[in-house]
Amino acid sequence: MTHKRTWPAFIVVGWLAILAISVWHANMPASSWFDVSKVYVFDSVEGETPGMIADRTIRKSFHAQWVVTVYRKGARGFFPYCVSTGTNSYDVDDVLPDRLDLDFWTWPVRCQLPEGQYQVRTRWIINPVGYAMREVRANSNIFTVRPKIQPGAH
Template identity: 45%
Template structure:
């Protein structure tokens, strides 16, 4: 008994089918590579760092206001921060009174001081605040390894120096 050899049409059909499979596999690999290169953009700053609240207490002139901050460091990262104390003007707007900045490494077991105050928060600068109403704005640039820069901005409650 003789076996028939595949016809040219059969071979052509098999080649087209195999070619289609290769093209589909190539598209899948390309899409996966694109996703891997783009997805870090969509990971939020909260993956590393969250600040739920910054409260600055009222104080007397010459006293440093106490603070309470609710923050969580989920993963270690290098970060740059800027703090800005803003003073309320007679027209109800706030203008910059003093600012401070720095860069540091953030680690998951880092704790804020029990006696946290504005001088610690604005280190190395001490803002000598005259009587008035203020707000504190803090900005962090989260600089995680192998991810694009992320940012966190938090505005405190209004506080009074009397």
């Protein structure tokens, strides 16, 4: 008789295990695949592309859609000034260039920034195979573009 009672218990335990795995998969944070801890943009001069430092970690390969928006400071706050979008595949051995700059970050768009203050805001919608989409956001520091000093100007 004990065999007849244990089969339903095994079935229930099996379904609970499947449910637990499904809940765990659904709740895995985006950082299980991708994490961005720093986006820093250096001050620059009009006509020069600002240099950057970014610290990101790719833990698992994935495909993502991304949006980079460069916000410019106006009289009432920051407003979108330059936008670039795209899609990429990211692999754990991918690295950023040694001389990272804003043109690389916003490729294929080149943001021509006049004198002012700016902030770069980046959003990745990652689509890991077999999992629900996840989102990662990173904002840079506020940086300044100074006017270009013309030769002979005092």
